[in-house]
Amino acid sequence: MRVVVGFFAAVLAAYLVGCLAVSQGNIAAVTAMGFEITLGQRWQTWLHDLTHMVNIYLPLIAIAYLIALPVTAGIIRLTAAQRWVGYVAGGFVALIAIHVTIKLVLGMSGVAPTRTLVGLVMQGVAGAVGGYCYYKVTSFKAVG
Template identity: 30%
Template sequence: MANRWRPLVAYVAAVLDATLLGSIVQTQFNLAALTALGVEISWATRLSTTARDLVGFTPLYGSLVTIMMLGAMPAATLVTRRLGGGAWPIHALAAAVGLWVTLWIVDTLAPMPTLIAATRSGEGTLAMMATAALGGWGYAILVHSRWDGVSA
């Protein structure tokens, strides 16, 4: 891949990764909350609900992730350059913290207590942050590896 396109391709991949995984995670946390209330949910319902959320929730969540990654990935790249290495943990951490800050801002501004129900618990918030971290990790691998068998 040409070096000039690498950051853009990595950015798009990171946003898609974090958005799709985050959407799936939030759906499963919501279904788990219903199950805890005694609602029986079949695998077919889980799959169809997940598919519906990928269509319905992903655009909203993707817009949040897109904006967050616009700040987090360049900031992580600057830190990586300053420290001289360790790209993937820095990018993963930047994406996770960036998502946490984004969710905090959105929840502060939203009329409801939380915009994303999965983030009502610490576990749900950490799971959503983990999906963002995976996106940041992927970004670092795509941008900072030399493609000669050496990873970031």
């Protein structure tokens, strides 16, 4: 049960941070054109992205984690790596892989900020946050 809860926590965390990175990446492009954006507008943009990317981006993250988390678990077992390092790295790679795969298969970026290295890395950071959440939820300590 802990693995299932960890999976959903990871997907949700990556989605929240990933949407924030998309919103702020798009806003950075707007401000680069000389427009001023208030903190309230940034907040509204993030909320808009959260509610409007759920049908496409959230399932992509879930699919990426369905692949990445078991692969990461296998690598951790084979290498005796620290679990937290493995899941953070696995989450990072999973979200980068989404965007690179979309670019290679469709010839376009699914979300505009991933056209830049910073935007792509920020999606990786979102994946790393999700991976860390998975690690925390699935870790347990013996009591006593």
